[in-house]
Amino acid sequence: MVTLLEVTDITASVGEVCCAPLVREPIGQAEADKLAVTLKALADPARLRLLSIVASSEGQEACVCDLIAPVGLSQPTVSHHLKVLTEAGFLSRSKRGTWAYYRLAPDALTGVADFLTI
């Protein structure tokens, strides 16, 4: 009588250790909902351009008065987009005199990038 021994190659199942939450295991509904809201705030050409202008400005801060001309949109439209970016955590807002100033809040951007990094 022959006894068959099943040999499992455990190294094959160890796989690569991976850091990105999206790749490590299936994300849950709550996490997917939260990430989708954040990505939606970014997923607009005007908002990406505004965020990029602020992020590349000196001190990563810009006056709303300097953001209107470069994107070629009306002041209310620019203000709406800046509000969406601020509510999503990508910018912080402070008022000095007549104007509002927007500063990059880099943690939000880093958070999204880390989530997607494989």
Added chain:
Amino acid sequence: MVTLLEVTDITASVGEVCCAPLVREPIGQAEADKLAVTLKALADPARLRLLSIVASSEGQEACVCDLIAPVGLSQPTVSHHLKVLTEAGFLSRSKRGTWAYYRLAPDALTGVADFLTI
């Protein structure tokens, strides 16, 4: 006669060398349009969950037949979301027998993450 020499502190204008396109300089309209389309494909809870299930599967590949139950959506809805992810470059599709298989195309995800990494 006194000659005034203007001394420019060049170190002040050198700034930090930075890698993220979004932070290095204001992105242009064409680049913003392209990135927004890619981010829109990601910015949906069902698509994030589907992408995450595929990405965390063995070989980063999954049969469409194994993707329907976990997200609790109809087969046509799941197929639509998979099509959006495939067209955006996040997944590749191959047909084997009756079923379609989806595999993670990691470059697209890395591309978005690199763009946003500060």
